[in-house]
Amino acid sequence: xxxxxxxxxxxxxxxxxxxxxxxxxxxFALQRLxxxxxxxxxxxxxxxxxxxxxxxELVLDLFMKIWSSKEVIGQVQNMDxxxxxxxxxxxxxxxxxxxxxxxxxQLLIDQMVFNDEHPAADHEFISREYEHALLTTLKQLPPQxxxxxxxxxxxxxxxxxxxxxxxxxxxxxxxHMVTAIKQLKSAFKIFLFFF
Numbered sequence: 001x002x003x004x005x006x007x008x009x010x011x012x013x014x015x016x017x018x019x020x021x022x023x024x025x026x027x028f029a030l031q032r033l034x035x036x037x038x039x040x041x042x043x044x045x046x047x048x049x050x051x052x053x054x055x056x057e058l059v060l061d062l063f064m065k066i067w068s069s070k071e072v073i074g075q076v077q078n079m080d081x082x083x084x085x086x087x088x089x090x091x092x093x094x095x096x097x098x099x100x101x102x103x104x105x106q107l108l109i110d111q112m113v114f115n116d117e118h119p120a121a122d123h124e125f126i127s128r129e130y131e132h133a134l135l136t137t138l139k140q141l142p143p144q145x146x147x148x149x150x151x152x153x154x155x156x157x158x159x160x161x162x163x164x165x166x167x168x169x170x171x172x173x174x175x176h177m178v179t180a181i182k183q184l185k186s187a188f189k190i191f192l193f194f195f
Contacts, residue, residue: 009036010080019074027190030070033079034063043088048091058090137184148173149180 002049005040012018013036021029038059045098066073078084138146144166151165152155152173159177 015081016074019076022070023074024069030063030067033066033070037083038063041083044084045087045091048088049094054094058087058094061089062086145176145180147152148176152177180195 018029041062042055042059045058046052049058051056062083062174110128128149138149141149148162148166151162152159157165159170159173162173166173
């Protein structure tokens with residue numbers, strides 16, 4: 001397929017000719033890819049990180065990464081899926097770093113509060129998402145830790161009562177609870193950035 005026969009941007013990006021050009025370091029091919037996808041990827045990333053400045057940086061980082069590993073582009077079957085997967089990974093990696101760094105976390109929160117185009121949050125939606133995130137995280141806990149956590153939080157049993165019921169030591173119950181709470185807190189640091 002020659003470039004002159006390509007009818008749409010999608011056809012061009014899917015063409016072997018484009019992939020070969022990009023793989024060989026053709027800056028025009030990278031510029032064309034950037035022109036076609038940068039706006040879409042910006043909006044996609046911005047829905048996750050909720051910061052225009054950060055989204056712009058992440059899009060630029062994404063295209064720099066593509067350029068630095070351009071030799072493998074020829075192996076990509078679906079460029080659209082490939083780019084969106086890269087975008088979500090960039091956004092989630094950023095949120096993980098932000099969750100660990102207090103200044104960065106506060107900066108993001110400030111930007112979300114002052115730059116939010118829809119300041120009236122849909123509390124019902126957030127509540128459903130929170131519940132879903134809690135259940136998902138709980139399901140990832142080992143079975144005994146999950147059981148201990150549920151007995152403590154849902155059934156309101158004391159550590160001593162749980163230990164007696166499961167025939168384990170009170171310290172084992174305490175250790176499982178401490179670890180479960182740490183895992184839940186870690187998961188919800190990321191959840192908070194989405195909402």
